[in-house]
Amino acid sequence: DTAVSQTPKYLVTQMGNDKSIKCEQNLGHDTMYWYKQDSKKFLKIMFSYNNKELIINETVPNRFSPKSPDKAHLNLHINSLELGDSAVYFCASSPQARVYGYTFGSGTRLTVV
């Protein structure tokens, strides 16, 4: 029973393609996030959804669009993929990040060739 599950785990695709990464959590958490771990290993927040509403939208290209059909799901769609999009993308959820911290998924390694 994986608490936060992401699919796929690995994704190799060509420049210019459109792809989606799916995330689901079964913890009943209110808030879900997408983080990107870049080549320098920093984990940087991209988006956050609280009860299906976007509450954080950091400065990311508008080629990235999060979609939350319900509280348990937060998907990430990426249009016109570029080489620089290659990274590991982590989904996470929390009841309250401030106190409880996040529960992360295992990550999706995206490679754009």
Place this chain on the structure above:
Amino acid sequence: DQQVKQNSPSLSVQEGRISILNCDYTNSMFDYFLWYKKYPAEGPTFLISISSIKDKNEDGRFTVFLNKSAKHLSLHIVPSQPGDSAVYFCAATGSARQLTFGSGTQLTVLP
């Protein structure tokens, strides 16, 4: 603009000895700090946290120390075990429900 910094990308320690991982932050609005541990091909997992009203929090072999005046925190692992080998991320948060992470420190515990 790195608000949370882990200046040591790697650390090697002998089994049974103490591991000390360091973290510095610049944002004085941060008031809660966390450490995460990450194994390869897995997501980070929560390890221990500390509120800014405290200067020490202990959980078994893990102790986090906070020096607010220096904007510095550290994670002590005693005694270190080979299974502790992982990447350790420091993170901080303020009133917004958002964690800001450092770049991580790879800890290797040698048997």
